[in-house]
Amino acid sequence: MSNAIGKILISPGDTVGLESPTYLGALQAFTPYEPRYTAIDCDEDGVIPEALEQVLAEGCIKFIYLVPTFQNPSGRTLPLDRRRAIATLITRYNALLIEDDPYCDLRYEGNALPPIKSMAPEQVVYVGTLSKVFAPGLRIGYCVAPEPIRNWLVLVKQGVDLHTSSFNQALAAEYLEGGHLKQHLPHIIEIYRPRQKAILEALERYLPVGFQWSHPEGGMFVWVEGPEGVNMAEIYQAAVRRQVAFVPGHFFFAKPGDGQGTMRLNFTMPSPDEIDRAIQILGEVIRESSWRQESYESRGAEWQQNSPRAGLEVL
């Protein structure tokens, strides 16, 4: 869907407004159409409305792309007041927002939030999917767009793949009509919730001082930011050698060089016990990695204090 949106909306040199970090797949889908990217300032609650207004006031944005709920990769969620503020801003500036919302049903605590689409329907292309709640292998998604954009999307999609698998569409329709998604969702949530709890506890237990991470209320990801000087390439190689994989965070930044000390951890696949062992290994690998010397020495004392290495088993 992001590819089709890029194809119809982006001409070379157009500016697209993004969170930083943002979803890697959107960057991959948009970049072939040669946009420029403008990162909109974010904090732990996502896009800051004042920063968005500044970007909109400059008047050169083709569209804004946001994942407002349990963002990939950061896990962060725009609170209600920011959603309202963003809806007001895009209406005032007649701007177009792509609201990519694959994770909203995977909520483990807190209350559901309305999509921005519901507050500014004519300014928003809302994109959803069954991939995170039914089955990724079906490749069934959907899109609610203002009419002119919807008509272009239909045309472009036909050029790309003729049509979505009608077999899978029929299967999904049966699944939804039969109420199976509603029945299935609580089961997924009961599987994912303890995994999320396990990763947050394990990060607290095993990661050295100086590392910070997000505390999402749902979704699939925790975002980790290391202190300056951390050598993420080395950590990644060492972790994979010990069978622990993550996505180095710099892939989620449009600007080369950004996000060097960051990583995205997906907690939905392994069991709580596996998560505990994996984060323990990650903590060891981080401690064993080389740092820029000044960082290492200044943090040496804290590390000793906080080290959980003695007596722990690894995979």
Place this chain on the structure above:
Amino acid sequence: MSNAIGKILISPGDTVGLESPTYLGALQAFTPYEPRYTAIDCDEDGVIPEALEQVLAEGCIKFIYLVPTFQNPSGRTLPLDRRRAIATLITRYNALLIEDDPYCDLRYEGNALPPIKSMAPEQVVYVGTLSKVFAPGLRIGYCVAPEPIRNWLVLVKQGVDLHTSSFNQALAAEYLEGGHLKQHLPHIIEIYRPRQKAILEALERYLPVGFQWSHPEGGMFVWVEGPEGVNMAEIYQAAVRRQVAFVPGHFFFAKPGDGQGTMRLNFTMPSPDEIDRAIQILGEVIRESSWRQESYESRGAEWQQNSPRAGLEVL
């Protein structure tokens, strides 16, 4: 697949060599990347090797796109000697051929022919699909390409749709491994063969003198060419009003204005009886349509002779 091929191979202004008429879906997939098209001269056996050599000798073709077997829309098939000649030519000129081959298994008479890919493997991207022999709704196709192109195709496909439905891939793998396609094919062929026979007989019976059509040994289509002056837009409207649909042939030509008196008839869906009635209606609609006066008058006598209208029922 055509979309991904267009995306990696075509820069604006590149020249693509095509049959004329050619597959509409390929035109739709290539055109957004802004190629120029060169039509390679064809006769009732498809591309003429001498014409291809002339185009290749000019040295400015990015790739050639052919449907060598039971072509969509014309139904025509390149005979073995032409396949060999084309393989020799693309090897000599180090040219790239996209060999799109969805229909080769739907053969109702004659002997199977080897793909051009088998004669010049490094010059050919061979594209196949299960859509015409298993189920179109699965959206499962495949591609055998020289390695550098294959690597680009994988990358581009990931940017467009992340991946094909793994559920459908598993389903197709089971189907193939279990030998079900082999068992199923003779049944499809036994359904389609009498339909093809029916349409060829009906065209003979009901179409006015001056109309010609292809006599394919397989596939899904018969291609009809009307005499000069035929008003295809009017015939199309009148036929659809009487519940007979076809694709006006000009859609299959890259050059605007070409193919005005042509149509593609798909004979695989209706029963032989329905086909007979449909072609009867088509014949009537053609006779009732307005022509450019000079054509009409010069052909009036032939028509009277050949008219089957009296005593026939319509839907």
